[in-house]
Amino acid sequence: MGLNPNTKLGPYEILSPLGAGGMGEVYRAKDSRLDRDVAIKVLPEAMALDSERILRFEREAKALATLSHPNIAAIYGFEEHDGKRLLVMELAEGETLAERLGRGALPIDESLETARKIAEALEAAHEKGIVHRDLKPANIKIGPDGEVKVLDFGLAKALVGDAASVPSMSPTEVVHSPTITAEFTRPGLILGTAGYMSPEQARGRSIDKRTDIWAFGCVLFECLSGARLFSGETATDSIGAILHKEPEWALLPPNTPPTIQLLLRRCLAKDRNKRLRDIGDARIEIENALADPTASMLRLGGAALYAAGASSWQAAWRRSLPWALCAILVAALGALWFSTRPAKQAVMRYTLPIPESQALRGSRWPMFNSSPDGTKVVFVGSNESGRQLYLRLNHQLDATPLANTDDAFDPFFSPDGEWIAFSQKGKLRKISVLGGPATTICDAADPRGASWGRDGTIVFAPNPRSGIWRVPAAGGEPVKLTDAGTGQGAPSHRWPQMLPDGKTVLFTVTAKNDDFAAAQIVAMSLETLEQKVVVEGGLVALQS
Numbered sequence: 001m002g003l004n005p006n007t008k009l010g011p012y013e014i015l016s017p018l019g020a021g022g023m024g025e026v027y028r029a030k031d032s033r034l035d036r037d038v039a040i041k042v043l044p045e046a047m048a049l050d051s052e053r054i055l056r057f058e059r060e061a062k063a064l065a066t067l068s069h070p071n072i073a074a075i076y077g078f079e080e081h082d083g084k085r086l087l088v089m090e091l092a093e094g095e096t097l098a099e100r101l102g103r104g105a106l107p108i109d110e111s112l113e114t115a116r117k118i119a120e121a122l123e124a125a126h127e128k129g130i131v132h133r134d135l136k137p138a139n140i141k142i143g144p145d146g147e148v149k150v151l152d153f154g155l156a157k158a159l160v161g162d163a164a165s166v167p168s169m170s171p172t173e174v175v176h177s178p179t180i181t182a183e184f185t186r187p188g189l190i191l192g193t194a195g196y197m198s199p200e201q202a203r204g205r206s207i208d209k210r211t212d213i214w215a216f217g218c219v220l221f222e223c224l225s226g227a228r229l230f231s232g233e234t235a236t237d238s239i240g241a242i243l244h245k246e247p248e249w250a251l252l253p254p255n256t257p258p259t260i261q262l263l264l265r266r267c268l269a270k271d272r273n274k275r276l277r278d279i280g281d282a283r284i285e286i287e288n289a290l291a292d293p294t295a296s297m298l299r300l301g302g303a304a305l306y307a308a309g310a311s312s313w314q315a316a317w318r319r320s321l322p323w324a325l326c327a328i329l330v331a332a333l334g335a336l337w338f339s340t341r342p343a344k345q346a347v348m349r350y351t352l353p354i355p356e357s358q359a360l361r362g363s364r365w366p367m368f369n370s371s372p373d374g375t376k377v378v379f380v381g382s383n384e385s386g387r388q389l390y391l392r393l394n395h396q397l398d399a400t401p402l403a404n405t406d407d408a409f410d411p412f413f414s415p416d417g418e419w420i421a422f423s424q425k426g427k428l429r430k431i432s433v434l435g436g437p438a439t440t441i442c443d444a445a446d447p448r449g450a451s452w453g454r455d456g457t458i459v460f461a462p463n464p465r466s467g468i469w470r471v472p473a474a475g476g477e478p479v480k481l482t483d484a485g486t487g488q489g490a491p492s493h494r495w496p497q498m499l500p501d502g503k504t505v506l507f508t509v510t511a512k513n514d515d516f517a518a519a520q521i522v523a524m525s526l527e528t529l530e531q532k533v534v535v536e537g538g539l540v541a542l543q544s
Helices: 051-065 097-101 108-127 171-175 209-225 235-244 258-267 279-291 311-337
Strands: 012-021 024-031 036-042 075-081 084-090 140-142 148-150 368-370 376-383 386-393 408-413 419-424 427-432 439-443 450-452 457-460 469-472 493-498 504-511 515-525 531-536
Touching: 012 036, 024 084, 051 075, 051 084, 097 140, 097 209, 108 140, 108 148, 108 209, 108 279, 209 258, 209 279, 258 279, 368 408, 376 408, 386 408, 386 419, 408 450, 419 450, 439 469, 457 493
Parallel strands: 450 493
Antiparallel strands: 012 024, 024 036, 036 084, 075 084, 140 148, 368 376, 376 386, 408 419, 419 427, 427 439, 450 457, 457 469, 493 504, 504 515, 515 531
């Protein structure tokens, strides 16, 4: 630090250094006129002749002067003494969030309350057309009473509406950008700011308030998990992680409210067009999670359930309508036969827009499936190498590709909607709806349908001639339930569907030589293995 204690700068007496970054040095000082302690940011002498940095410094003063919010450190003045330019600010007492996180993750309630206050600060700035651009734990102070202050709008960019941009930068300029402070660009040090940059910011592209929303997601994730999302030994390592790695969602505490997990996914979407657009929505969802931690559905813009551009879904639905009607009839008959009747559920209607790049793809049924509670849809779509699974939550406008599902088909949900099982390269596999690695359940060389029961088992047809089998969803040795017979022209058992009672499975039995026109829908008790034909000439049963 360049100034010693007791140094006088006009009415200000330097008391002690507080920190330094790419935009200046910060000191605790005494204001003799008003008899109060303040924070003073001083532009280093080595940069005093840098006209660009002087302009940025002045911009910080002007940006802060427009803001008045309890969670933003206030500006008191912008002055010059002895050739030094000073930004005089409110002194925020306490420790930085970075210092607090150095002792480990915050409790969930404290994490959410801290994030709520940060969101309020950003919301106030965004309403003034100001983007922070450098939000990170080191720029957030936590006071002794739990008060939160967002500091250092030194990189703020006043926007014209929502579309203003900053000039594009080359990769070299990105690494040496003031967004990555001088302190953290020294070789061998763990990165600070670079770990919180949005993908578009890391690429030197235009930025808007969604850049702050990304950084907010990084900060909230770190508060909950105690782990930094995108760290590295060099700026290049950290930027590479931001651009190419997915968050390790498993690091979140198991009791993280479901809506907060979904909110983090919205904030940390690498494609900013799929990212949450307004930090005020994040604040609302955090308030809702604090009031009801068990809620499972985001309430972001309910109108999103009825999105435009649904023609591809509607066309697919029209083609599938006869099968759907048949399936409803079959499920109802099966339920009556076993004297069970599923509980009545509210009807949920929404469209599923599918861009051309994700067009439904697959030669086997089903190409899409919905979760039992109707809040999620998974479908087989196109990708660069062929096909993969896409997941769309009903509050989202766009589907998200599921990593590790290349060449997957026949997706179906677990009863709680938290897992998706599917067939892939001769295996029956499953993956969490939160992402992560896919795990193998068992072999299934040429599968013909599967269904997940409430008892934690899956019924499936490993191949067209093998009959129906059952296997624990956690993995294990499959057990055979039916024998389709062997030899030329033998019928096949396929497309099993577990009914809600968990004791009955419907499946299709083809006629000899796979005559589907003469197929039957059979209901079988999983307790006695007794079978009964419920539909003659039926095909593909679905649970209602």
